[in-house]
Amino acid sequence: MALILTDAELVTAAVSGSDAAYGRLVDRHQAAVRGFLRRMLGGTGSAAAAEADDLAQETFVTGWRSLRALREPAGVRAWLCGIALRKARDRQRSLRCGAARDGAWLETVSVPPGVLPEDRLALTAAMAALPEDVRACVALCLADGWSHGEAALALDLPLGTVKSHIARGRARLLAALGGSDDA
Known part of the structure; x- marks a missing residue:
């Protein structure tokens, strides 16, 4: 017959160094x-589930590292959900900040003629999806106006x-934007 330990007993064992006890808590x-976390983050589909799973993993790693700070071992589930809540809030804040930075950056970026702001x-x-050499050539010649010769010299390419x-690169960019390569 398997011995069923309480959360408090598992926490005590884990604090004493038992990886197996923490594994059982997980x-x-x-x-x-x-x-x-899935309910907190909202969204549906595999991307939302993967995001929640990633944050859950981070929650349990943080929990393991911080287990000694747990004041009420019997409340480990609530404590872990509190960690998860802070992780979710941090992730949402990070996404908002990233979106704000992207928006600010987009306001300063000049786009080639004929490309709509949206x-x-x-x-x-x-551009990010282009292979590195292709991206470098496109960035120098199409975005920055360098001649082919200048780019060849700078990039050490024929x-x-x-x-x-x-x-x-131009063809792939046009395809990504839904344009045609009539030029």
């Missing part, structure tokens, strides 16, 4: 913490390679 409370994020994402990188 097993016992992970569904509650993950469910709480397409700037799509353009930025499409002139023909720079030209083909620019052609491929």
